[in-house]
Amino acid sequence: MDLGQTRTREEMDAICRRLIVFENGAQDNSGAWIAGKYPEIAWYRSNHQTYSYGGPGRAEGPYTWEPFARDPVGQNEWAEKHIMKEHCALGAAYPARRINRRVHFIEGGGTIPWTGLVNFGLTDPLHLEWGGWSGRFLRERHKNILSRHADIRKDEQSYSDFLMFEADSEVETWTDPIHDEVFKGRSVPVWRFRRAMFNDFRARMDWCVKSFDEANHDPIAAFNGDTGNSIIQLKASPGQRLSLDASGSSDPDGDDLKTSWWIYREAGTYCGDVEIYNATDAMAAVDIPEDAAGSEVHLILQVIDINEIVPLYDYRRIIITVDRS
Numbered sequence: 001m002d003l004g005q006t007r008t009r010e011e012m013d014a015i016c017r018r019l020i021v022f023e024n025g026a027q028d029n030s031g032a033w034i035a036g037k038y039p040e041i042a043w044y045r046s047n048h049q050t051y052s053y054g055g056p057g058r059a060e061g062p063y064t065w066e067p068f069a070r071d072p073v074g075q076n077e078w079a080e081k082h083i084m085k086e087h088c089a090l091g092a093a094y095p096a097r098r099i100n101r102r103v104h105f106i107e108g109g110g111t112i113p114w115t116g117l118v119n120f121g122l123t124d125p126l127h128l129e130w131g132g133w134s135g136r137f138l139r140e141r142h143k144n145i146l147s148r149h150a151d152i153r154k155d156e157q158s159y160s161d162f163l164m165f166e167a168d169s170e171v172e173t174w175t176d177p178i179h180d181e182v183f184k185g186r187s188v189p190v191w192r193f194r195r196a197m198f199n200d201f202r203a204r205m206d207w208c209v210k211s212f213d214e215a216n217h218d219p220i221a222a223f224n225g226d227t228g229n230s231i232i233q234l235k236a237s238p239g240q241r242l243s244l245d246a247s248g249s250s251d252p253d254g255d256d257l258k259t260s261w262w263i264y265r266e267a268g269t270y271c272g273d274v275e276i277y278n279a280t281d282a283m284a285a286v287d288i289p290e291d292a293a294g295s296e297v298h299l300i301l302q303v304i305d306i307n308e309i310v311p312l313y314d315y316r317r318i319i320i321t322v323d324r325s
Contacts, residue, residue, distance in 0.1 A: 012038070012040075016039075016041045017041075020042045020125065021044065023044060023046065024112070025051065025148075026147035026152065027147070027149065027152070029152050029156045029159065031043065031045060032159040035163060035164050039163055042165065043163075044128055044164070044166075045145050045165070046137075046167050047166065047167065048167070049112065050113070052135070052190035052191055053106075053111050054075055054106040055104070055105035056187065058071060058072060059071055059072045059074070059075050061187055061191040062178075062183065062195065063181075064195040072106075073103050075105055076096055076097070079107075082205060083201065086209065087209055090208060091205050094107065113134060116128075116133045116135075118133060118200065119314070119315050120230070120231075121230070121315045123317075129267070130264075130317070130319075133196070135170075136266065137170065138165055138167070138169060142163065143162070144156075144161055145164045145166040145168075167189065169186070170186060170266065171184065171185060171188070172189055174191065174192045196313040199310045199312055200312060202310050203310050203312055206309070216255075216309040217252045218252075218305075218314055219251040219255070220249060220303075221246065221316045222247075223244075223245070223301055223316045226316075227249075231317045231318075231319060233321070234319070234320045236320050236322055237323045238291070238292055238293045239287075239289075239290045240288045241286070241287050242285060242288065243284075244261060244284040245283055246301055255307045256306045257304065257306065258303070258305075258311075259280065259301070260301075260304075261280075261299060261301055262299075262300050263276065263297065263298065263300070264298040264299075264300050264317075267298040268296045268297045268298040270289070273289070274292075275287045276299075286299060288320065293324050293325070294322060296320070296321055297319070298319055298320075299317070301317075
């Protein structure tokens with residue numbers, strides 16, 4: 001059925017305004033055509049970040065598949081042990097990725113658009129500009145965001161002008177706390193969560209073949225006694241100190257927890273430094289800067305269980321809206 005032939009333009013616009021599309025890798029020219037013909041669709045094009053699950057290139061980014069070699073071969077050896085072998089028929093179907101017969105970074109095609117749905121305490125699919133396991137996008141649409149693939153780019157130029165939300169301009173800086181490496185670039189919005197994603201994948205494959213007692217399970221991050229998955233919205237005044245309480249966090253396996261609080265600066269609208277007191281304790285505090293009036297600060301509560309099988313992560317995002325007065 002072609003709705004464009006049976007509905008008025010006003011009706012089509014109303015339908016399109018209800019759609020959100022996450023385009024994975026801009027691998028053909030359909031995105032440009034659709035975004036140009038139906039501009040009311042919220043179209044998110046992940047050109048490069050979507051390749052950052054295990055890559056891009058020669059397994060670039062943080063090293064999260066220890067103790068195997070820090071290269072694509074090592075990534076695939078990690079996947080063979082924890083995903084492909086002795087992890088049921090589903091794991092056996094996971095592909096060993098080859099490009100021109102050369103081992104490439106582990107398969108992640110179509111992964112990044114979906115991983116953001118795993119942690120609703122961290123990610124809101126209606127606000128991809130906030131970031132999370134699916135990467136992070138600009139807040140406003142931009143004109144003629146062409147595919148990273150040269151052959152497709154050439155075709156897409158005939159469909160301009162079209163508008164899309166894009167992620168390639170979102171350069172972040174982040175320090176990997178495990179190896180103390182600093183990363184900067186457009187892949188960082190995904191890389192900062194790579195270890196959590198790899199560990200999550202490994203644990204889920206264990207669930208396919210092991211009993212509850214033999215596997216690890218996600219901890220539950222609690223903010224001020226709230227153990228749900230919703231994103232927390234708070235209001236504050238410039239100069240105010242907010243008390244933070246994650247003492248209600250728990251783990252279904254009885255594991256000890258490692259708590260940390262951190263500011264996701266790029267996700268908010270305040271560009272200055274925000275000081276957190278006792279940032280690695282369950283009980284902490286944050287000072288709202290005097291010059292933060294009218295801005296938004298994104299505070300992340302991160303809880304990791306201390307488990308010898310594989311540590312798992314849970315999050316709560318606390319969005320602090322600072323009064324203008």
